[in-house]
Amino acid sequence: MSQMGFGTSLTAQELQVLEDQALQSRGHILTATSVAGSGHPGGSMSSLEIYTVLYSCANLRPDEPRWPMRDRVVISHGHTSPGAYAALGANRFFPAEEFTAHFRQAESVFEGHVERSVPGIEWSSGNLGQGLSAGLGLALGARLTGADWHTFVAMSDGEQQKGQVGEARRAAAKEGLGNLTAIVDWNHIQISGRTEDVMPVHLSEDWAADGWRVIECDGHDIAALHEALRDAIDDGVPSVVLARTVIGKGVSFMEGKEEFHGRGLRAEEFARAMGELGLDASVLDKAAIRRGQPCLVAALEHQTPPVSIDAGQNRTLEAGEKADCRGAWGGALVDLARANPEVPIGVLDCDLAVSVKTDGFAAERPAGFIQLGVGEHNAATAGGALSTVPGVLSFWSDFGAFGIDEVYNQQRLNDINGAALKLAVTHCGLDVGEDGKTHQCIDYVGALRNCYGWKIIVPADANQTDRAVRTMAAMQGNVALAMGRSKLPVIVDASGEALFGADYEFQYGEIVWAREGSDVCVLTMGTVAGVTVSAADVLAEDGISVEVGIVACPLSLDHDAMEYAANAPLIVTVEDHNVASGLGASVAEWLATQESGTRLVRIGVESYQSSGASSDILARAGLDVSGIVDRLRRELAG
Numbered sequence: 001m002s003q004m005g006f007g008t009s010l011t012a013q014e015l016q017v018l019e020d021q022a023l024q025s026r027g028h029i030l031t032a033t034s035v036a037g038s039g040h041p042g043g044s045m046s047s048l049e050i051y052t053v054l055y056s057c058a059n060l061r062p063d064e065p066r067w068p069m070r071d072r073v074v075i076s077h078g079h080t081s082p083g084a085y086a087a088l089g090a091n092r093f094f095p096a097e098e099f100t101a102h103f104r105q106a107e108s109v110f111e112g113h114v115e116r117s118v119p120g121i122e123w124s125s126g127n128l129g130q131g132l133s134a135g136l137g138l139a140l141g142a143r144l145t146g147a148d149w150h151t152f153v154a155m156s157d158g159e160q161q162k163g164q165v166g167e168a169r170r171a172a173a174k175e176g177l178g179n180l181t182a183i184v185d186w187n188h189i190q191i192s193g194r195t196e197d198v199m200p201v202h203l204s205e206d207w208a209a210d211g212w213r214v215i216e217c218d219g220h221d222i223a224a225l226h227e228a229l230r231d232a233i234d235d236g237v238p239s240v241v242l243a244r245t246v247i248g249k250g251v252s253f254m255e256g257k258e259e260f261h262g263r264g265l266r267a268e269e270f271a272r273a274m275g276e277l278g279l280d281a282s283v284l285d286k287a288a289i290r291r292g293q294p295c296l297v298a299a300l301e302h303q304t305p306p307v308s309i310d311a312g313q314n315r316t317l318e319a320g321e322k323a324d325c326r327g328a329w330g331g332a333l334v335d336l337a338r339a340n341p342e343v344p345i346g347v348l349d350c351d352l353a354v355s356v357k358t359d360g361f362a363a364e365r366p367a368g369f370i371q372l373g374v375g376e377h378n379a380a381t382a383g384g385a386l387s388t389v390p391g392v393l394s395f396w397s398d399f400g401a402f403g404i405d406e407v408y409n410q411q412r413l414n415d416i417n418g419a420a421l422k423l424a425v426t427h428c429g430l431d432v433g434e435d436g437k438t439h440q441c442i443d444y445v446g447a448l449r450n451c452y453g454w455k456i457i458v459p460a461d462a463n464q465t466d467r468a469v470r471t472m473a474a475m476q477g478n479v480a481l482a483m484g485r486s487k488l489p490v491i492v493d494a495s496g497e498a499l500f501g502a503d504y505e506f507q508y509g510e511i512v513w514a515r516e517g518s519d520v521c522v523l524t525m526g527t528v529a530g531v532t533v534s535a536a537d538v539l540a541e542d543g544i545s546v547e548v549g550i551v552a553c554p555l556s557l558d559h560d561a562m563e564y565a566a567n568a569p570l571i572v573t574v575e576d577h578n579v580a581s582g583l584g585a586s587v588a589e590w591l592a593t594q595e596s597g598t599r600l601v602r603i604g605v606e607s608y609q610s611s612g613a614s615s616d617i618l619a620r621a622g623l624d625v626s627g628i629v630d631r632l633r634r635e636l637a638g
Contacts (some may be wrong), residue, residue: 004057006230010223018222022052025086028096028278032103032110033264035287039104039112042157042260044083046187046219046245049152051080051087053225054183055120058152062092065119065300068390071149072138073125076131077156077185078113079262084154085110088120094297100283101290108295115615116417123385124417127409129162131155132182133378136168137385138368139180143390144344147448150233153182158190159200166210167375168382173211175370178236181229182212185219189247189258199586203369207240219243251276283615303453303477304420311470312339316502317462319492325483326426328462330357332469333395333424337365340393344368348383348396350376356397356426380407384414384421384478393473394421400428400441400482408447414478415451422472423480428458429576429605430618431484431527436611444482445554446581455508456480459549460489460529463498467506468552475508484527484576486614491530491550499550509553511561517545520636521568525551525583527576528623535628544636562590565598570635572601575629578620579604601635603628 004014016385025048029109033039058071075084082103089096102108109118109579113126135153142149159165164263172180184203192198208214213235217228232239247261248254251273265273267284274281312335317323337345345361345368353359353371362369379396380403387394396403403425404411414421432439450456457472457479459465459590472479491499491514499514513525515536524532529550536546549565551557554575565571571591573584584602592600609617618624622631 001610005059006057006226006233010226015223018052018056020047021056021090025052025083025090026277027158027274027283028086028089028100028359029082030265030270030273030605031283031287032085032098034270035101036104037263037264039082040079040262041082041264042189042247042254042257043077043185043187044080045249046247047080047083047154047185048087048249048382049220049222049225050185050243052090052181053081053222053229054152054154055087055091057226059149060120063188065093069147069149070096072122072135072151073120074131074138074151074153075114075124075136075155076286077128078124078126080111080389081114084114084121085118092249093120098292098295098297099331101287102123102295105291105295105378109297109299110295116302119300123377124413127413128156128159128162130381130410130413132165132168133203133318133381135180136177137382138389139177139309140175140382141389143177143388144346144368144392145389147592149179151180153180155182155184157184157188157201157203158195160184160203160206160288161199163290164377167378169207169210169212171372171375171378171382172238177221177238182240183229184242185245185246187245188241189256189261191261193258193259203242204496213237213239214242216242216244219245220249251539259499261448262342305420306420306476307343307391307393309336309393309474310339311474312336313638314470314502315466316498317490319490319496322487322489323462324359324485324487325459325462325465326485328465329424329469329481329483330360332466333358334360334364336470336473336615338362344391345393346370346395347387348372348379348400350374350379350402356399358397361607370416375479376402376406377410380410381413384410384417384419387420388417395424396421397424397426399439400425400444401439404444404447404480405441408490411448411454412451415453418453419478421478423478426483427485428482429484429527430609430621430623431486431496431576431614433485433612433614433617441603442578442607443581445583446585448480449555449581454478454480455553456482457508457552458482458554459552461488461500461527463500463504464506464552467500467504471506471508474558483528484614488525488530489528490535509556509558511549511551511558513547513549515548517547519545520545520570520572520588520632521565522572522574523549523551523565523583523587524574525554528574528618531623531625532574532628534611534625535632538625538629539632546632549585557586557590563568566591566594568598570599570601572603572632572635574623575604576623578602579606603631
């Protein structure tokens with residue numbers, strides 16, 4: 001356990017220990033950034049007392065950094081990693097000498113911005129404005145699981161200019177999260193100068209207006225800072241401590257200078273600074289020698305493990321029926337809640353529950369339904385952080401234009417953090433219909449293609465959607481389910497039975513063969529899969545043999561199935577997606593890497609379209625039965 005805590009005031013002896021610790025940590029900050037020749041010493045020194053108090057007094061176990069019942073300490077201004085690492089080293093999470101020697105070095109765990117792979121770090125950050133949302137997600141996790149840990153979020157004053165911070169503030173107050181405390185390093189300096197000149201913010205007024213209790217203190221007075229945090233924790237509502245600080249605190253020529261926001265000290269400056277602090281400047285040479293040796297601090301595993309669940313009973317529609325995939329998603333979500341009463345499930349919504357079909361879950365399990373209003377950036381990060389809480393299933397559902405396009409950077413950070421968010425986006429592709437260009441998410445595959453860990457599922461009808469939802473819930477990592485808006489007919493096999501019927505179980509990466517043929521192999525996904533099968537049936541009447549494979553996982557093509565497809569004289573891809581970056585791109589990549597000579601034709605969305613009924617818009621893009629038939633005839637004739 002941590003030695004001190006927030007239960008009582010610090011004793012004189014404890015205060016002296018922390019003050020001595022902070023002094024040594026200042027030397028470690030200067031040493032690390034000087035050896036590395038880069039970094040952010042100024043803000044690290046203004047935040048140092050904050051980190052010293054948090055890592056010494058929060059309920060943590062240095063020898064068990066992933067202890068499930070620990071308090072959570074999130075650092076939003078991740079560039080102050082030297083301060084955080086120094087305080088963690090002082091509290092024996094790892095040897096401080098390893099940090100000072102290997103900061104910002106290739107193959108070292110101590111990166112330039114805080115990373116979750118470092119013992120004691122909860123969330124990889126540095127993209128300012130996201131930390132409070134991560135803290136919100138972790139605080140929601142405590143509430144959903146009934147745990148009593150507290151979440152602290154350390155922030156900079158400059159990042160208060162970010163809109164996402166306001167989204168998170170309002171959400172935390174609305175949810176009444178008394179288990180969440182923010183601490184702002186109020187040093188008035190950012191890269192370009194004084195915060196008041198770059199972009200004024202009214203810290204006290206803004207936080208109070210959004211429903212937080214505001215406490216101000218001297219951020220370099222450890223006793224005052226400890227008392228402020230004690231007061232904040234015991235209040236029962238979300239509280240913020242505005243800690244008045246000085247950038248570069250402790251070194252006369254660094255104090256108040258924006259120059260040292262992002263510059264390490266030169267050799268002569270280092271010697272002068274260490275002299276002012278009364279510390280030994282020879283440690284710089286020792287750290288430089290140690291830098292030539294391997295870093296001995298191993299990275300922590302930070303890929304969130306999957307949650308064990310009961311998938312419940314599949315729902316099956318029969319041939320001739322029509323249903324929307326988003327409705328099937330909502331139905332399967334309700335089933336998961338009913339089949340797993342002991343599993344904490346959080347479903348985040350951004351004022352779209354009726355449209356994205358999470359209203360059924362809200363009625364079934366209201367305590368797990370979290371309404372975040374029109375705050376998608378906050379929802380993406382909060383949902384990702386919530387998913388890292390052991391045993392919690394975290395879902396977020398939104399329109400594709402908001403859940404992927406608008407929050408790309410947040411989803412990228414979820415990937416970096418090894419989160420396990422289950423993202424269900426509807427109204428994807430041109431099937432958004434009358435909403436027009438601004439809402440046409442036609443790059444949902446292409447966007448997530450850029451991330452190394454994200455998986456994506458694009459189901460073809462309600463039956464496949466139902467099975468995919470139950471499977472994705474138990475999958476490891478971040479998984480996106482991308483659906484359109486319209487009701488689609490149940491896809492049938494050659495005998496007229498539901499292709500994804502009662503005996504079907506979804507497998508990630510699969511290609512399901514809907515039709516057999518020898519003249520051309522068509523690979524399709526999502527909304528247009530059904531019309532593609534119908535187009536194959538039309539061509540069959542004219543003696544043209546079309547093989548149709550339905551691909552639900554365009555970022556993970558089954559190798560054996562693709563080898564089979566590549567035997568065809570021609571492969572055609574059909575998708576309601578940007579033709580350059582979706583399924584066709586995946587198939588082109590596979591063919592190129594396998595050095596296959598099979599000819600490829602890609603059919604998809606080639607430009608933004610106007611408003612109108614989905615059927616009309618898809619027809620204008622050549623993605624209806626007649627358009628696909630005509631294109632296939634031309635390609636085969638050519």
